[in-house]
Amino acid sequence: MGRIIRHVILGFALLLAVSIAFTPAAHAAKEVKIGFSMALTGPLGPAGKAALLAMQIWRDDVNAKGGLLGRKVKLVYYDDQTKPANVPGIYAKLLDVDKVDFIVSGYGTNLIVPALPIAMERGMVFMGLFGLDANAKFKYNNYFQIMPAGPDPIVDWSRGFFELAAKQKPRPKTIALLSADAEFARNAVAGARRNAKKFGFKIVYDKRYPFPGTTDFTPILRAVKAANPDLFYVGSYPGGSVGIVKAAHEIKLEPKLFGGGMVGLQYTAIQMNLGKLLNGITDYWFWAPEKTLKFPGIEAFLAKYQKEAPKQKLDPLGYYLPPFAYAYVQLLGNAIEATKSFDQAKVGAYIRNNTHSTVVGDVKFGKNGEWATSRTFQVQLQNIESNKMSEFSKAGKMVVVYPEEFKSGNFIYPYAKGK
């Protein structure tokens, strides 16, 4: 009997110790605290760390100008380890213990959705970083997502690829679809499937591969080759993208248009490894050093980023995620300045109703907090001659071929010609 009582006492002592450990330190001077979870380890860690650096650069920029409404900005963030299960706890901590003034999301749909209901319950403005249709079920009006997918994200995502294809003569007839078996890739390919129907391409191959867990893509691409499609739309993640590009060259798979939703081809390390193998591939893109994409402030930002990135072993050029990670906090900061208020509802209404100038261009939000119009570029890789990094920081290598408005070079068709 005494033993059990002792155990109970021990239990309460433990609980006490835990709650002491969680008690926050006394608040410093009046800062504006922006809280978020970010994948700093796990599969999304590389990109998440680069995003964090971009956000820190923004913080330093703002604080150099005196902060937001005279208050210095402080970022409060925790590593979610790319595990959705960690996200609810992190946002509860940010709001209830750290008492942050604003929250923004982590990187990627899987890690945004678990935080969305929390933002909703508290009526917080919630900026999203690269979520694909994350708000579809919640329809929360203070959620704003920075990736330029468009109002119908899943379909708009791949529309450029299909519009390009439809314009070619003779008009391609068949398409093969391949996707990694995980959230983003499957949704991207689901959109591509709908576009294929809309544009009247016949689907001759449509499969998924396990992700992670696929070592060799040769048998998969052989099956694609056997189906002999005109178009080949791939939704894949970095590891798979590399394997697919290499295997496609090895078995001489030459559809007329190849690419679409391959994540990773935008990363410098992978570009340097693949080098010439990239030529001719057409893939979704968000930013490239092309003359049509010189948005205000982006070059100053990239200069700062590229100075710091090598020290932290991050993507050295940082064209993919970092500008958008900068932009989504920049946009929030600008809204706070414009409304002269820290009030969630006011800031939210301002973001919802205005066009915002950011380092990634002008942003206007529409339905479900997605971009009002899609601005997903299709980029064709051209004229790549070596594996050097300097190769990929020049204009004319990642040529914007869609949409017309941002076009920076001619589209080479079919794929084999651009190879």
Add this chain to the structure above:
Amino acid sequence: MSKERKLFLIVAAVLIVGSFLITTQMENRFYYKAAYVVLQYVVLATAWNILGGYTGYVNFGTAAFFAMGAYTAVALIKTWKPPLYVLLVTGGLVSGLLGLGIGYLTLRLKGVFFSIATLALAVVLQMIISNWSYVGGGAGTAILKPRSVPLFSNYDEFLFFVMAALAVVSVAVAWLIEKSWIGRGMAAIRDNEEAAECMGVPILKLKLFATTVSGALMGIAGAPFSYFVVYIEPTSAFHLDYAVNSLAMPMIGGTTTWLGPLVGAVLVGTAQQIATVTLSSEMNLLIVGSLLVGFVVFAPDGLVGLFGKIRARLAGREA
């Protein structure tokens, strides 16, 4: 009913009522979420220990049982959104049946072969779920949790209370097993299965009982998971973390008693929660890795064993 048992049950009831009272007093949601995760590990570690610690069969597939509970719930939520207790019961049933299935494997597979089979089972089930689009497949699916629930001011507090009750119940189950003839039979299997059989211990029945109860408890722990994370996908539901933690926690606490997994889960789970929000990002892995290596090397009987030893030494000095 023995005096000890009566007291234990009273303490269990007090703890459940206590955790309800906490929800009426405390507002801060973070503690509920953090506590939920720790309590979930109390259930998983205790469940693992019923099989692994008591009978000596090491299950690497905790994630499979946990995820089956979670996905059974998802399938039900998608069809008719039943109340949570239905989810708990069915999640437990499905994983319990799965447990019964692997119980029959123990007929042929001993030691590490059994462990490898459970690992393979987890992979196969994950692939099946990934290909089942009704529950979201590999893409995952968002689950809307109920807006409100009677008696509680919000759903987070309710989930915390449910998990607290489940933790108490599972520890009580482990305690009851340990103190009964079933527990002694299991210990005999752990020490020497052939000898136990010769002594007339009904080893198959006991092993089936252990795998079923252990699997069912893991499934019950997984059932509320989709409400907790809101977004469920196979990679996170089948995460290796569940297998590793549910094995590491009893090892660190001590595997032969009900107290071991409890202590291990509370300590390691809390350390992980603190590490997530305080230390640098790599630290979490480092903590688990070094705790595992450190404990098995320096304190092979876990914390409970360590305390026992210290107490024995102190007693020796007094005498």
Add this chain to the structure above:
Amino acid sequence: MLSIEFLLNALIAGLLLGGFYAAMSAGLSLSFGLLDVVNIAHPAFIIFGSYLTFYVNEHFGFDPILAGLVFAVPSYFLGVAVYRIYYNCFEKTGAESLRGLVFFFGLFFLIEVILIITYGVDYRLVRAFYIGKSTSIGSVGIAYRLFVPFLVGGMLAAVLYLFLTKTFFGRAIMGVAQDSLAVQLMGVDPIRIKTVAFGIGIATAVIAGSLLIIIGPVEPTIGREYIGRVFAVTVLGGLGSMTGTLVGGLILGVAESFTSSFFGPSWALAVSFGILLICLAVRPSGLFGR
């Protein structure tokens, strides 16, 4: 779609992948198959090898295979050290089964953390003149990126096989596996034998790591994807048999390739692990089991 050519290509792709799986599992077949040391951290050592290879390839332009072979030597001593710890803490006290397992799990995480801290979490790749090139025999295409690992993997298995059956030391290892006491009576120290064997196992893991990074990009935690596969190969072929490991690897590779080619890749893993489950249920000692 179902032509002979297609079938043949699927078979070749499977065999190439299988040879690599065998290379990955050869070391485990030594430590787990012969010595009953359940080294679950084996895949982590493989990734460790990948990163060593990456480092010298990136900075000095070393050929990955050469790098793997060179690093195999110091890794042998690393293996020796790990086994010493394992032996002193677990085997000596007869507590190896459960606690040893947990020890290796912990080691797995520690290796991952070390890799994350030194190299970051990014994907890493290597360059070599044979990556990206391919040849064809008739209508069957062969990519060097996969052929080289297959070749090295096959040679590794062959060398280990010859070592185990023809050399004194190798026979001693087999002896320890079968009857430790008898070997001891013959005046050989079984612990020393086991230490050597475990060291060799880790050395082969590092070589397999250099093969892995030739095939595709590697990140620090990718080893987890291979825990199941290396154990599947070791068990499928039969514990303690190098021939078995090679055959097990080939079966797994061909099964994955055929499922990918004919039914769709999303079932590939389920099929290979399904085979393992059936094998465990029907014939736990594996195809070539002792």
